[in-house]
Amino acid sequence: MRFMLLSGSFHKRSVSQGIIREVVQYLQGHECTVPRLDELSFYSEDLEAENKPENVARFIEDVSLCDGIIFCTPEYNHSIPAVLKNAIDWASRPAFRSPLKGKPVAIITQAVSEVGGARAQAHLKLVLDSTISKIQPIHEMMISDVNNKFNENQSIIDNKTLERLHRHVNDFVSFASRP
Ligand SMILES: Cc1cc2nc3c(=O)[nH]c(=O)nc-3n(C[C@H](O)[C@H](O)[C@H](O)COP(=O)(O)O)c2cc1C
Numbered sequence: 001m002r003f004m005l006l007s008g009s010f011h012k013r014s015v016s017q018g019i020i021r022e023v024v025q026y027l028q029g030h031e032c033t034v035p036r037l038d039e040l041s042f043y044s045e046d047l048e049a050e051n052k053p054e055n056v057a058r059f060i061e062d063v064s065l066c067d068g069i070i071f072c073t074p075e076y077n078h079s080i081p082a083v084l085k086n087a088i089d090w091a092s093r094p095a096f097r098s099p100l101k102g103k104p105v106a107i108i109t110q111a112v113s114e115v116g117g118a119r120a121q122a123h124l125k126l127v128l129d130s131t132i133s134k135i136q137p138i139h140e141m142m143i144s145d146v147n148n149k150f151n152e153n154q155s156i157i158d159n160k161t162l163e164r165l166h167r168h169v170n171d172f173v174s175f176a177s178r179p
Helices: 015-026 045-050 054-065 082-091 118-129 159-177
Strands: 002-007 031-033 068-074 104-110 141-143
Touching (some): 002 054, 015 104, 015 159, 054 082, 104 118
Parallel strands (some): 002 031, 002 068, 104 141
């Protein structure tokens, strides 16, 4: 199967990118793409109509072709990072018949705090609802207290977190395989 992994964070020591590396490794045998959403222009109806940038066109094409999308994002100011929202905005057109319609999606949030990005998780669900994508129903995957669960290379050192992540990804592969 073909999966896309979308993050809201791209700095060198990003925990989200550490989780994505773990998921890509776990999904060996499947095809995975991890686009740089921070390099996409801000959405504009003019750009969309007249001259869609090549990386945006490629991103939208990849969204159309994949069998599922795994979102993995930090919480920024009680919501999702702007780069992630921008990418969803690009892929969400035309409204109600975009490449996101019916697309199986999984959500993973993480944060230093005890709530593990729960507000970003809720906001992302709300945003994805508007695209009519197919959101994985259970379990919710939030990782709290990341300072104690990851090492300095952003690899997971907490076995329970690793088990939960693998279960979540397994469940998602089954969910995305269903017609
Ligand atoms: C601009 C900004 C806003 C943030 N806002 C929140 C927040 O509202 N709630 C929270 O729990 N963490 C917040 N954080 C902390 C990040 O969610 C946390 O450090 C996360 O692990 C970063 O993930 P990353 O390493 O993938 O970038 C914020 C961080 C930044 C940079």
